[in-house]
Amino acid sequence: MSLKEGSRRRGQELEDAILDAAWAVLDEHGYSGFTFEAIAARAGTSRPVLYRRWPQRTDLLLATLTKFWAGQPIPLPDTGNLREDAITLLRRAGVGRARMITLLGTQLMDYFRETGTSFSDLREQLLPADRRRGGFETILARAVERGEVPDVPRSARVVNLPFDLVRHDMLMTLRPVPDESIIEIVDEVWLPLIR
Numbered sequence: 001m002s003l004k005e006g007s008r009r010r011g012q013e014l015e016d017a018i019l020d021a022a023w024a025v026l027d028e029h030g031y032s033g034f035t036f037e038a039i040a041a042r043a044g045t046s047r048p049v050l051y052r053r054w055p056q057r058t059d060l061l062l063a064t065l066t067k068f069w070a071g072q073p074i075p076l077p078d079t080g081n082l083r084e085d086a087i088t089l090l091r092r093a094g095v096g097r098a099r100m101i102t103l104l105g106t107q108l109m110d111y112f113r114e115t116g117t118s119f120s121d122l123r124e125q126l127l128p129a130d131r132r133r134g135g136f137e138t139i140l141a142r143a144v145e146r147g148e149v150p151d152v153p154r155s156a157r158v159v160n161l162p163f164d165l166v167r168h169d170m171l172m173t174l175r176p177v178p179d180e181s182i183i184e185i186v187d188e189v190w191l192p193l194i195r
Contacts, residue, residue, distance in 0.1 A: 009045075018043045018050060022064040030107040031114075032059060061111065062126065069100055070126040078133050082143035088188045089135050092165050094176040101170045134160045140194065149194055162190045 009017055021043035028033050034057065036047045043050075054060035077088035104119065112118060136159050144151045157164075165185050168175045 002108050005148065009184055014049070015053065018045065018053070018060075019064050022060055023068050026061070026064060026107055027103060031061070031110040036060070058111075058115070065104075065122070066126055069104065074135060076138055078139075078142065080146070082111060082139065082148050083186060083191060085139040085142070086136070086162055086190065087182055089139060089181045090162055090177070090185065091179070093135075093163060094170070094182065102174050105171045134163065136163060138159050154194060158193050161193065162186060165189065 018039065022039045025038045025042055029038065036050050036057065037091070039060065040047045040050055050060060054063060074089065074092050076084045077092070079085050079088065104122075108119075108122070111124075134156075137156075140154070140159055142150070143149050162185050166177050166182065169181060
């Protein structure tokens with residue numbers, strides 16, 4: 001057996017190398033540059049190897065996003081206090097997701113145009129049903145159980161407003177949201193709405 005054959009990547013090692021290369025290509029060139037040729041070259045493999053695993057470019061894109069976005073949930077805080085949980089969750093989202101949200105929002109525009117879908121559709125497709133419930137729904141449900149806020153109907157838009165505002169700020173500035181803005185969103189906008 002030659003050295004080349006002995007060092008050939010297979011299985012999970014090869015798949016990880018391809019998905020890492022795909023992520024790098026998406027980050028650098030967007031969906032328009034997200035081609036089998038570019039990804040195979042970056043991964044040091046051939047296009048047929050990619051086609052065997054992912055017959056369509058969108059299949060490879062979804063696998064890449066599953067690994068780098070959907071596969072990395074933000075840990076939910078449970079401090080015993082709604083305000084602290086909300087601020088902590090937004091801080092974690094800012095640290096862990098600012099770059100990701102910017103990338104998804106800007107680099108996937110061609111994908112959304114081509115498929116006629118939206119970021120919301122993509123989220124539904126990638127996240128398992130048990131993770132579609134937003135973090136704010138969970139921390140609010142815990143606060144209701146503790147008797148911290150009344151158990152009244154609230155629209156999903158109101159419940160998830162803090163993350164929507166933070167995501168908007170990230171997309172508008174292409175930076176993580178400053179801590180003072182996070183506190184303002186929670187204290188001056190969200191908590192008065194849900195109490």
